[in-house]
Amino acid sequence: MFLKRITLQQETISSCQKYPFTIPAIKNLRELNITSNITFFAGENGSGKSTLLEAIAEKAGFNTAGGGRNNVYHVEAAESALADYIRLSWLPKVTNGFFLRAETFYQFASHIDEVEATHAYGGRSLHQQSHGESFLSLFQHRFHQKAIYLLDEPEAALSPQRQLAFMRVLHDLSTxxxxxxxxxxHSPILLGYPDSDIFSFDNGEISKVNYEETDHYQITKSFLDNRERYLHELFKNEE
Structure with a gap:
């Protein structure tokens, strides 16, 4: 492990009435200790998990539009609103790594074509592959050891089968x-990675939880076990 601790510098906050401190989990953050090579941020949309991940990326020197230190291109509204208020503790500090934003991956792929760097991603333009194939090409060809990887919803382009393939990439690189x-x-498949830490951003705070305690697991399992009942409740007003 390289990143050991994330600290919110409370003394630098002038107002909790402005974003991102209107997000309860961010406002209530004091110190978050990282104790596993594989750490998951889980929570509802708007709970603050992507906000914190983006701030870590900016403090680590990565392009907050997506990419590593050497990927220079701009995407509107990609800047972090939180980075100036957090401190990262490293041992040792690493400069290699990558920040993946699923929603800006198209712009990142265009940037790779523009700088003629497709050789680093399997020799094919990421645009000439399906969304899932291009994600796996990134993971398989761009990810190497002695680095930190910050991934925001990587499951967005991955089928369940490819999520399992991605878990193998995690295993090979982190073991x-x-x-x-x-x-x-949000993926209940990825959250099931063994011996990982899961931090929930729900209920107004960031707290470590077990896999089976996550809403992602509980709702998915309950739906699969009781599909007909769920569908009946969802659509009963249409009967």
Missing amino acids: DGNSQFIIAT
Whole structure:
């Protein structure tokens, strides 16, 4: 592991009435200790998990539009609103890594074509592959050891089968301790990665939870076990 701790510098906050401190989990953050090479941020939309991940990316020196330190291009509204208020504690600090934003991946792929760097991604333009194929090409060809990877909803382009393939990538890179991943996700498949830490951003705070305690697991399992009942409740007014 490289990133050990994330601290919100409360003394630098002038007002909690402005974004991002209107997000309860962010406002109530004091110190978050990272103790696993694979860490997941989970929570509802708007709970703050992507906001914190983006701030970590900016403090680490990555392009907040998506990419590493050397990927220079701009996407509107990609700047972090939180980065100036957090402190990262490293041991040792690494400069290699990557920040993946699912919603700006198209712009990142265009940037790679413009700088003629497709050789680093399997030799094919990311635009000439399906969304899922291009994501896996990124993971398989761009991700190496001794680096930190910050991934915002990587499951967005991955089928369940490819999410399992991605879990193998996580395993291969992190087993010897030379790669660290922090992943914001809604995927009950990815959250099931063994021996990982899961931080929930729900209920107005950031707290470590077990896999089976996440809403993602509970709702998915309940739906699969009781599909007909769920569908009946959802559509009963149409009968």
